[in-house]
Amino acid sequence: MTDLLNIENLHLEFDTYDGLVKVLAGVDLRMRRGDVLGLVGETGCGKSMTALSVPRLIPMPPGRITAGRVQFNGEDILNKSESDMEAFRARHLGMIFQDPVTNLNPLFTIREQLVDAVLYQQAQGKKVPGRWRGFAPSARQLRQDAHERAVELMRLTGIPDGDRRIYDYPHQFSGGMRQRVLIAMALAGDPDLLIADEPTTALDVTIQAQILRLIRSLVSQLGLTVLLITHNLGVVARSCERVAVMYAGRVVEEAPVRELFRNPKHPYTRGLIAAVPQKEVTRGGLEGIPGMIPNLIDPPSGCRFHPRCQHVMSVCRQTVPAPVTVGEQHSTSCYLYEAPK
Amino acid sequence: MSALLEVDNLKKYFPVRGGVLNRRLSDFRAVDDVSFALQHGKTLGLVGESGSGKTTIGKCILRLLEPTAGSITYAGADITHIKARDLRRLRSEIQMIYQAPAASLNGRMTVGQIIGEPLWIHERLKGNAARDRVLELMHVVGLKEEHYYRYPHEFSGGQQQRIGIARALAVQPRLLVLDEPTSALDVSVQAQILNLLQDLQDRFDLTYLFISHDLGVVRYMCDEVALLYLGKIVEVAATDVIFEQPKHPYTQALISAIPEPDPDMQRDEIILTGDLTLATGQGCPFAPRCHAQLLDQCETLPPPLLAIEPRHQVACHLHGESA
Numbered sequence: 188m189t190d191l192l193n194i195e196n197l198h199l200e201f202d203t204y205d206g207l208v209k210v211l212a213g214v215d216l217r218m219r220r221g222d223v224l225g226l227v228g229e230t231g232c233g234k235s236m237t238a239l240s241v242p243r244l245i246p247m248p249p250g251r252i253t254a255g256r257v258q259f260n261g262e263d264i265l266n267k268s269e270s271d272m273e274a275f276r277a278r279h280l281g282m283i284f285q286d287p288v289t290n291l292n293p294l295f296t297i298r299e300q301l302v303d304a305v306l307y308q309q310a311q312g313k314k315v316p317g318r319w320r321g322f323a324p325s326a327r328q329l330r331q332d333a334h335e336r337a338v339e340l341m342r343l344t345g346i347p348d349g350d351r352r353i354y355d356y357p358h359q360f361s362g363g364m365r366q367r368v369l370i371a372m373a374l375a376g377d378p379d380l381l382i383a384d385e386p387t388t389a390l391d392v393t394i395q396a397q398i399l400r401l402i403r404s405l406v407s408q409l410g411l412t413v414l415l416i417t418h419n420l421g422v423v424a425r426s427c428e429r430v431a432v433m434y435a436g437r438v439v440e441e442a443p444v445r446e447l448f449r450n451p452k453h454p455y456t457r458g459l460i461a462a463v464p465q466k467e468v469t470r471g472g473l474e475g476i477p478g479m480i481p482n483l484i485d486p487p488s489g490c491r492f493h494p495r496c497q498h499v500m501s502v503c504r505q506t507v508p509a510p511v512t513v514g515e516q517h518s519t520s521c522y523l524y525e526a527p528k
Numbered sequence: 529m530s531a532l533l534e535v536d537n538l539k540k541y542f543p544v545r546g547g548v549l550n551r552r553l554s555d556f557r558a559v560d561d562v563s564f565a566l567q568h569g570k571t572l573g574l575v576g577e578s579g580s581g582k583t584t585i586g587k588c589i590l591r592l593l594e595p596t597a598g599s600i601t602y603a604g605a606d607i608t609h610i611k612a613r614d615l616r617r618l619r620s621e622i623q624m625i626y627q628a629p630a631a632s633l634n635g636r637m638t639v640g641q642i643i644g645e646p647l648w649i650h651e652r653l654k655g656n657a658a659r660d661r662v663l664e665l666m667h668v669v670g671l672k673e674e675h676y677y678r679y680p681h682e683f684s685g686g687q688q689q690r691i692g693i694a695r696a697l698a699v700q701p702r703l704l705v706l707d708e709p710t711s712a713l714d715v716s717v718q719a720q721i722l723n724l725l726q727d728l729q730d731r732f733d734l735t736y737l738f739i740s741h742d743l744g745v746v747r748y749m750c751d752e753v754a755l756l757y758l759g760k761i762v763e764v765a766a767t768d769v770i771f772e773q774p775k776h777p778y779t780q781a782l783i784s785a786i787p788e789p790d791p792d793m794q795r796d797e798i799i800l801t802g803d804l805t806l807a808t809g810q811g812c813p814f815a816p817r818c819h820a821q822l823l824d825q826c827e828t829l830p831p832p833l834l835a836i837e838p839r840h841q842v843a844c845h846l847h848g849e850s851a
Contacts (some may be wrong), residue, residue, distance in 0.1 A: 204662070229714035229715070229716060229717075230714050249795075276552060293850035361803045361804075362802075362803075363803055380651075381529075391577035391578055391741065391803075391804075392577070392741065392743070392782060392785040392786065392787075393577065393781060393782065393785050393799075393800045393803070395785065395787070395804055396784075396785040396797065396799050396800075397799055397800070397801075400797075401801055412773075417739020418714060418715070419787055420715070420786050420787075421744075421786065421788050421789045423789070424787065424788065424789045424790055424791040424793075425787055425791075444791045445791050445792065448789060448790060448791055448792075458716060458717060459715060460789055461719075462715045462716045462718065462749060463715055463719075463720035463744065463789050464719075464722070464744045464748035464749075465744065465747050465789065465790070466747070466771075466788070467787065468748060470726060470748070471723070471726055473719045473722055473723055473748060474719060474721030475716050475717065475718075475720035476716035476719070476720075477720075478716065479684050479686065479687075480714075
């Protein structure tokens with residue numbers, strides 16, 4: 188079976204006044220249908236950029252993909268024309284973002300925005316080739332169907348009283364409810380892949396728990412494939428089956444979620460897990476990772492983590508470590524695990 | 529031993545105005561009858577979701593906001609209504625560290641000026657004497673000497689927060705109000721800042737009022753925790769009591785919602801319905817979202833905050849004197 192999503196050796200750069208920022212330096216990521224993959228990392232590690240390369244929403248210029256490819260269902264995405272891309276996004280992708288406030292237009296009711304999304308997805312996605320125009324349903328009928336679909340989507344995403352609240356404006360919804368509206372919008376076109384970019388970061392914990400449960404139930408109900416981007420390891424532990432950890436533009440470790448937390452290999456992953464205040468940690472026992480995220484205009488040579496790594500060896504400064512298999516479906520890019528030659 | 533800070537029946541209402549004459553229509557009760565005491569050298573966590581009033585309490589203590597009612601006692605003296613002249617002295621005792629490090633630093637001042645300004649205001653210190661103190665403070669919080677002439681935008685979030693901490697420490701305060709000091713930071717940096725705050729507490733004998741929505745961080749930092757819901761305290765107890773034997777249904781739900789980085793953890797997840805905006809009637813403010821069985825009085829009578837054990841108070845009819 189081919190992978191649903193296959194990102195290979197993706198390199199992305201941004202031109203800025205300060206210089207060329209090497210945002211992604213060889214990202215590899217694969218997802219099969221039905222996967223729930225968590226992409227974890229800290230600010231600036233390139234997790235959002237990796238995700239945005241799938242719908243090709245990275246502004247170019249200043250962005251530039253210098254190497255690598257992105258395949259979706261075996262199709263190469265990077266070579267598609269912009270109009271093909273529009274149809275592709277509508278047919279296959281759904282996205283939700285961090286901030287539910289700025290992603291809804293305050294001047295339109297939820298109905299206008301949801302119906303718009305449904306109609307657009309249908310126009311792009313459900314086009315029947317060679318259909319005789321005379322038999323096409325009227326615009327009014329289409330809008331009526333779209334309205335019903337919108338109410339159905341609101342019910343699916345757990346918004347109570349959808350048939351009444353659909354006439355409300357975004358400001359009449361709370362943060363958690365707005366995020367549900369955005370999820371409904373993302374689901375309008377029956378996407379194959381849902382990309383959720385920090386979907387709960389702006390929300391309170393009790394609301395975060397609600398949204399995560401909603402995403403989990405959508406996965407089991409609709410068989411969605413989800414790429415969940417987050418900086419929160421706890422969110423990953425709760426919602427994902429597999430995890431990829433990114434650092435400074437590369438995936439440094441990938442494993443099934445239990446394996447990753449039970450048996451983390453890469454020094455960065457270990458540091459990240461140790462930095463979360465957990466139950467057993469007593470006063471003074473929390474470990475941070477010394478130093479800070481590198482400047483990607485002039486990234487460290489070799490392994491980009493080496494200036495902050497406790498186990499640094501001379502080889503780490505010279506060449507980039509390749510992924511090594513360290514367990515079942517578990518790989519990490521670190522020289523500590525390279526078989527002795 | 530008497531408490532360093534005592535807050536009694538603190539209320540802060542914001543007027544809701546409207547209509548043609550912009551009349552006061554009603555009050556928004558941001559803080560509604562909150563009382564707590566903070567012992568010298570300890571850390572009290574104020575926990576709640578957005579809109580629970582935790583930041584408002586912090587600002588009232590510094591008198592950045594005027595309380596509507598109630599009293600605040602610092603080191604045995606009532607500071608609720610002291611005059612502007614005495615406020616300056618108060619603020620060399622109590623300092624605040626803010627959530628957004630970038631927004632709380634003046635972008636047109638260098639690090640040296642930012643940390644040096646309180647020294648001039650409070651101690652009339654300038655020139656080399658001030659410079660030496662600033663450099664010492666920078667060293668204490670882990671900044672380097674060459675950062676002295678740099679501007680805030682040249683620093684990462686964690687470093688900016690260090691600048692804010694150094695500025696707060698400049699006047700040698702005894703009490704720090706920490707308003708979500710790490711919620712804008714990445715975890716690896718958050719760990720550094722939390723450890724720095726603990727070191728500073730031991731070194732300078734500081735008392736912390738730690739405001740946060742992150743229960744994991746609170747568990748790590750605090751001796752005692754007070755949970756707020758819609759401007760009221762729903763439960764107060766020592767940290768391990770709160771986490772091991774939470775009594776209030778809201779506390780139980782919050783604790784079950786902590787995203788622990790442990791996929792194997794057995795949990796009885798309690799997922800609350802609705803959110804803070806649900807209208808509350810006469811009774812318990814949490815009643816519309818409560819997952820426990822509702823009693824008759826939950827809808828009609830606001831539950832008082834009662835001690836169920838020494839140093840463990842809960843505001844819930846299920847744990848009242850009748851229960």
